[in-house]
Amino acid sequence: MSYYLLLSALLFAIGLYGVLARRTAILIFMSIELMLNSANLALVSFARSSGNLEGQVMALLVIALAAAEVAVGLGIIVAVFRSRESTSVDDLAEFRG
């Protein structure tokens, strides 16, 4: 089990690195999805090792939540792209201070 947990922690770290290092909204968003799925992997492996199925139910819920986030998030990214012709987060510098 600990290998799965190690993998999930690694995925989470890779996702976090992607969020911090990537400069395109879509790629940042994909990194966030990676973080969410690493949590799913942790949930499922904990559920497997403890025999408590609640964790697996939770993973299903998380998939639904992630889908809802994708729907709104991609909408926002498309809107940003239409108004700026770019989804680079470095261009988003309207505000200062």
Next chain:
Amino acid sequence: MTTLIILFAVALLATFAGFFAPPRSVKIVTLLGMLTALVGLALTWGDRATAFGGLYVADAFSQAVTLVMVVGAILALLADCGYFERKGWPAFEYYALVAFAVFGGHVMASTAHLGVLIVGLEILSIPLYALAASRRDAAGYEASLKYFLLGAVAAAFFLYGIALYFGSTGSFVLGATGKGLVFNAAVLMLMAGLSFKTALTPFHWWTPDVYQGSSTPVTLFMATVVKAAAFAALARVLVAVGLTGPAFYAFAAIVLLTVFWGNLTAMVQGEAKRMLAYSSVAHAGYIAVALFGPNPAPAMGFYLLAYALSTGLAFAVLAELDDGAGVPLEKLAGLWGRSPLLALGWTTALLSLAGLPPLIGFWGKYLVFVEAAKNGQYLIVALALFAAVIAAYYYLKLLAVALFGKPVKAEPVKMSGSAPLGIALAAALVLLLGVLPGIAYGWFSAATVLIK
């Protein structure tokens, strides 16, 4: 259970009414629905209701927080922006999204199950990502995208915290006992995820940009409703796991950073909405001070109400001055001569936010500081109090600009729609509940954070 049903019905009604009724009627429907929710809350006040096998528990604390959220939503609905009417929006979705967000906040506040908590968190957050873009210009989209990306990262942290919590305790219900490295990591990750939503430093970076870029009534809504819901969840989590060991030091550091960073950066801002955004960060710090006390619920409920009324009032005034490009400080100049009602509301709001007696903000601060002092956290109280004194500087600066500044153009402000009603109502409540704080404290005195 009544409140849950009413709030959900309002959200559905607002959604479907929009298909055949003009936005104006949808607004009235949503407002009436929120008033019904207030009545429902009053009728069931103090009752404890559980449903769905204990997943949903409406106790005194959840009712207190829901009251704050409904009041915040009513203020946000009453506050009209002049540029809303000129541009022909908000469309009806605006009201439906507000109603869904309040529903999500109520779910968040009424559960001890982490799975239900994150579902509530998402029902609250996803409408807000869309609402942040409601201005439909480059600034609005920028605010929305920043809020969305950072919010999703926070949700991922919270979720990983849940997974670790489940792994170390074998349960999703708050209050399960656990210890060891995994458990501590779980608590810290849950804390980080919720600190983002409550805008505690160092997780507050989105706040100024999002508050400034969203249309002003949406900012009002974020500052009141989201803060209340997120603090309800944070209190439930932190009190259940107990603020001891590494969690205590981490949280104390976060709170002290918040009160100083929020207040010090607010001073150098040149835009009123941005200044109030940093002020909202600082106020999040004061509210969090209550969590160091033995029973934070009454003080926290009172502070959330006080803050919602005061900051709601301030943003409602700004909404009237905002013509779609924000409110630089010069736009406030000479407010007294241009609109006495706005000036009166602005004065009341800022004095209350600064914590001057006899306004409601003073009693809020008093209660949270006394609460933390009960547990002997004198250092935290003293430092937070010191930060509150510093904060008076920029509140008085904002006030001085409005009262004594020379206006660029001295034409009177044209107020729109229902805004005067909202401003007068909020100002009256700030003053009344400040003179008679016992009334409001009585509503919250029975609340406890722990769900037994």
